[in-house]
Amino acid sequence: MKATDARSLHGQVVRELGTRIVAGDLKPGDVLPREDALAESMQVSRNALREALKVLSAKGLIEARPKTGTRIRPKEAWNQLDADVLSWRCASMPTDDFIEKLVEMREIIEPAAAAAAARKRTAAQLASIDTAYRQMEAAKDTGEWAVADLSFHNAVLQATGNEMMSSLFSVIESVLGMFFVLSAQTVSDFKYSLPHHHKVLEAIRRNQPEVARKAMQAMIGDSRGNLEKRRKKGTKKTH
Amino acid sequence: MKATDARSLHGQVVRELGTRIVAGDLKPGDVLPREDALAESMQVSRNALREALKVLSAKGLIEARPKTGTRIRPKEAWNQLDADVLSWRCASMPTDDFIEKLVEMREIIEPAAAAAAARKRTAAQLASIDTAYRQMEAAKDTGEWAVADLSFHNAVLQATGNEMMSSLFSVIESVLGMFFVLSAQTVSDFKYSLPHHHKVLEAIRRNQPEVARKAMQAMIGDSRGNLEKRRKKGTKKTH
DNA sequence: CTCGATGACTTTGTATGATAAATTCCGGCA
């Protein structure tokens, strides 16, 4: 689910450079080659390259100044919540440290969102959550499950009625994505978290904020435990 | 504190179009004029315009396709947490509804951040918070206070050690900015929240997460009350 | 008459070359 169109040429340049920056291949403070040199080395026109640089600049990754050149900005300046930045970080062998931070964000965002949704959801928003839940019930494989699961959590965020909360879905998407890839092979019963989701759904349906918050916390706590188990297993394998 | 450089020409175009989009002057679904026509009407080259469009596209505001044209994307697709988007929304007569959403975000983010900071802060991070606090103490006018206040809350977010949390500072910056402009004239003692900040600082110093969380919650609750008072006064004036 | 393919047209995408503006850095001068 990439925000940036990867088909276009400048989109490929954005992805290429963005990936290399977040992966640490290009470090903060480093200056990029001159625009014409970089354009030539990447086999694109200087025009396409500049459009890519503007996009990276909009995401806070780089900064261009005449004469000085274009340099990588410090990590604190990056739009760490940007969907592309998150996706690039996830793509490049995320460290356990990063996954832990993602989970930490989730633990803050989702219980609060569930509580807010229980307070303010409209009938239509509740219906969206309900639909997603039923798709999870009906899922026949891990692929269908993943899609429905993401829909569920997205619907909860949207039910808060706060568009800034909805924008945080990119974080949830990242952490769930990590979870899916880590548990795809090892889990036989991929629906084991269905009861957790049901509790959240019912609490939101009944407008019970604190019940919804607790249910969501429980779900995430469970998820965190499994994630750590999988991660340990994964590191064992590499020995 | 603009992320996008407003001095450059394409930066001005970004700001112009971005402002008009978030203000609702250009609505989701609307298609922009052709690139060459739009470029001419804005007195810039098509090249500069395209770089601006790429930036807006990176922020999720627009989407361009051959033949179809460039259209405004639905609000759900916008990067609502982007510093520029937030600043543009704040610049254009924010509705009470939007301010309420900002406060809601703050109530979720900052108590959790204070707790995390109390758990994980390094000595250097604590020193940053302490420095900001002393600058608040020493502030001689509302301008100095505002700067120090922002530093304080930024330092707390950074003390969580989670860069995604730090990226949420743009939200805090927006809500505090609104607070400052609304209370600039009406408040005689602009340091009245100093004790609140002191409690947060001390709790973080002593590694007491729950104390820090409560102290931050109290500070925000107080701030919310004042904001509503000011807002009411403001609407009264317009009668 | 309906459906589908085909071709022309419109709009964005990419390339190229040239000029302007800004900033650094060096050298001259007081």
Place this chain on the structure above:
DNA sequence: TGCCGGAATTTATCATACAAAGTCATCGAG
């Protein structure tokens, strides 16, 4: 030594041309 100005370099902007992609109408076949 320190200030000032010019040269050099790099990004910023402009202009033009062509390629690619998608839309829409038109035409033909069933």
